[in-house]
Amino acid sequence: MRIAVLCHVRQPIAQPFAGGMESQCWQLAAGLQARGHDVVLFASGDSDPRFALDAVNPEAYERSFPGAEHRGVAALIAHLDKGYAAACDRIAAGGFDVVHNNSLHRFPLEPARTAMVPTVTSLHVPPYDALRWFVQASVGPTHRLTATSARQLAAWWPEGPPREASVLHNGIDPDAWPFVAQGDGSAVWCGRMTPDKAPHLAVQAARIAGVPLTLFGPIENRDYWDAAVVPLLDGDARYGGHLGGAALAIELGRASVFVFTPCWDEPFGLVAVEAMACGLPVAAFDSGAVREIIGETGAFAPAGDVAALARAIVAALDAPRAPQRERVEAAFTRDRWLDRCEALYRAALSGAAASTTGAAA
Template identity: 75%
Template sequence: MRIALLAHARQPIAQPFMGGMESHSWYLADGLMARGHDVVLFAAGDSDPRFAIDPVVDEHYERTFPWAEHRGSAPLIAHLDAGYAAACDRIAEGGFDVVHNNSLHRFAIEPRRTAVVPTVTSLHVPPYDALHWFVKASATPGHHLTVTSERQMAAWWPDGAPPRASVLHNGIDPAAWPFVATGDGSAVWCGRITPNKGTHLAVAAARMAGVPLTLFGQIEDPDYWHAQVEPLLGGDIRYGGHLHGAALAAEMGRASVFLFTPCWDEPFGLVAIEAMACGLPVAALDMGAAREVIGEAGRFAPANDGAALAEAIGAAMAIPPHVPRDRVDRLFTRDRWLDACEALYHQVQPVPA
C-alpha cells in the first residue's frame, strides 16, 4: 500500500525520542517499510532522513517556538495551520491508499478530507478542548479512530464509543529491548521531565525506599527541573541524560525495577512496556491506564503518594523478571501492533462497486 503517515510536528521524528508520540511514528514508519509498504512521512523537516519526508514545517516547532512560549500562541497556531493545510492538500493529490494520522491536528480529520483518502487516526492524549469536538464530528465511513487503552476510550467517549473507534495498544520490538534475568538492585525512571510525568515523586520514593535511582529523558520543562528535580540529585540519585534506544535499553537492563509516575490521565505509557521487555517489574502510581498496561508485572500506589510508591518499589522487586517480559511478548509486540494497523487500513478502504 501507499501510506501517508502524518505526524505531530512539535519534535523531530528521530532518535533520541522526545516522547511516546515521536517513538510511535518512527517505529510505525520503520515497521511498515519493512513490510514492503511505500511510506511517506509527513513531519517536521528535520526528522530522520532514513525516511521519505514531506515536511509539514521546515523544522520542529519546539525549536521555532520554545516550550515556554508556544502554549496558546496565535503565531504558532497560524504556523501549524498553514503547514498542515498544505500537507493535507498534498496527501489528497498524492495517490495514497490510506493516511495514518498521528498529528493531533483538526485538519486531518475533516470529513471532506477523509472522504478523499481513507484515514486511521490514532489519539495519543486524553480529550482536550482544541480537538475534542472535531473528533466527535469526524465520524465517516472512511475514518477510523484508535485510542491506546480502554481507559482512554472511556475518557474520550464516556457515553459509549462510536462504531468506528477501537483500542489499538502500542507495540515494541522485543529484540530492541533485550531481556536481562538479574539486575543490580537499582531503580530506573525514563520519560519527558515535566510535572505531569512526576519525576520528583520517583526521586522521593527511591530515597524513602533506600534504592539507587537513575533518571533518563529530555528536560522538557527547565523551570520544573531546576526547582523540583535537580536539587534532589546526589548520592544514589543521578541523571543519566537523554539516550538513543539501544543505549537506554542497556541502562534499563542493569536495573531491577522501573518507576512509573504519571500525574495525569496517562493514556498508555510506552516507557513502561520498554522497561518490562528488559525484565523490569514496575512500581507505578495508579493513574490513567497504568494498571491496564502493567497488570501483574507491577505494584501500584495511589496518585501523588510518594510514601506508598516507596513501599511499592520493594513489592515490585519481588516479581520475577520473566513476568514483565512475558506480558510484553503476549500483548505488546510490534508485529501484533502492525498486524492490527494493516487490518485497519484495509477496513477503511472503500468497498468496490
C-alpha cells in the first residue's frame, strides 16, 4: 500500500523522542516501511530524514511557538491550520491508498477528506473540547478510529463507541528493550518534565522508600523543573538526561523498579511498557489506563498519594521480573500493533469499496 502517516507537529519525529506520540509515529513509519509499504511521513520538517518526508511545517511548533500548547494562541492556530490544510490537499492528490492520522487536528477528520482517502485516526490523548465534536462527527464507512486503551475509548464515547471505533494498544519492538534478569536495587523514572507527569512526586516517594532514583526525559516545562524538581535532586535522586532509545534501554535494565506518576487521565503509558520489557516491576499511580496496561503484576497507589507510592516502590522491589516481559510479549509488541494497523487499513479500504458499489447501484 501507499500510506501517508500524518503526525502531530509539536515535536520532531526523531530520536531522542519527546514523548510517546513521537515514538509511535516513528515506529509506525519504520515498521510499515519494513513490511514493504510505500510510506510518506507528513511531519515537521526537522523530523528524521531517513523517511520520505513531506513537511507539514518547516519545524516543530514547540520551537516556533514555545509554551503555546493548549493556550489558544491565535498565531499558532493559524500556523497549524495553514500547514495541515496544505498537507491534506497533498495527501488527496498524492495517490495514497490510506492515511494514518495521528495529527490531533480537525482537518484530517472532515468527512469529505476521509471519503476521498480512506483514513485511520489514532487518538493518543483523552478527549478535549477543541477536538471532541470533530471526532464524533467524523465517523463514516471510510474512516476507522482508535484509542490506545479501553479506558480512553470509553472517555471519547461515553454512550458507547460506534462500530468504526476500537482499541489499538501501542506496541514496541521487544528486541530494542532487552530483558535483564536482575537489577541493582535502584529506581528509575522516564517522561517529560511537566506537572502532569509529576517527577517531583516520584523523587519524594523514592526518598521515603529509601531507594535511589534516576530521572530521564526532556525538560519541557523549565519553570516547573527549576521550582519543583531541581531542589529535590541530591546524591540519592539525580537527573540522567534525555536519552535515545538504546542508551535508555541500558539504564532501564540496570534498575530494579520503574516509578510511574501520571497526574492526568493517562491514555496508555508507553514508558512503562518499555520498562516492563526490560523486566522492571512498576510502582504507579492508579490513574487513567495505568492498571489496564501494567496489569496485576504492578504495585499501585492512589493518584497523588506519595506515601502509598513509597509503599508500592518497596513492594515492587520484591516482584519477579519475568512476568513483566511476558506481558509485553503477549500484548504490546510492534508486530502485533502493526498487524492491527494493516487490518484497520483494509477495513477502511473495504468501506470505500462498499461506498463506491452502493453509489454505483
